[in-house]
Amino acid sequence: MKLPADSKITDAKVTEYLLKLRDEDDKSKFLSRAGYTAACAGQLLQDLRNLLSIEANFVQKTDYGDKYRICGTLSGPNGCKLRVISIWMIERATGKTKFVTLYPDKNEI
Numbered sequence: 001m002k003l004p005a006d007s008k009i010t011d012a013k014v015t016e017y018l019l020k021l022r023d024e025d026d027k028s029k030f031l032s033r034a035g036y037t038a039a040c041a042g043q044l045l046q047d048l049r050n051l052l053s054i055e056a057n058f059v060q061k062t063d064y065g066d067k068y069r070i071c072g073t074l075s076g077p078n079g080c081k082l083r084v085i086s087i088w089m090i091e092r093a094t095g096k097t098k099f100v101t102l103y104p105d106k107n108e109i
Helices: 011-018 028-032 038-053
Strands: 057-061 065-075 081-091 097-104
Touching: 011 038, 011 097, 038 065, 038 081
Parallel strands: none
Antiparallel strands: 057 065, 065 081, 081 097
């Protein structure tokens, strides 16, 4: 199934989670390989949104909603391509779809 093109991706999720160096579950080093930095957070946000054109596969039902996975490629500001798995959720309470996380597609690294 395809998830809605207007799925919610918050600025804070991009700047304070994906692009911020973290002690645990850091994504920023991986994303920096393609040139994604805080200065180009808008491009990462748009590139994440572009993943929504790819088929999503159901992952699991949780108390908060149904999770889906989209495997795709991000083309970073420096031209490097990163294969990623992105996780999205259709919230049970609101029916809205939101971005949850991403991580490297280890089958492609």
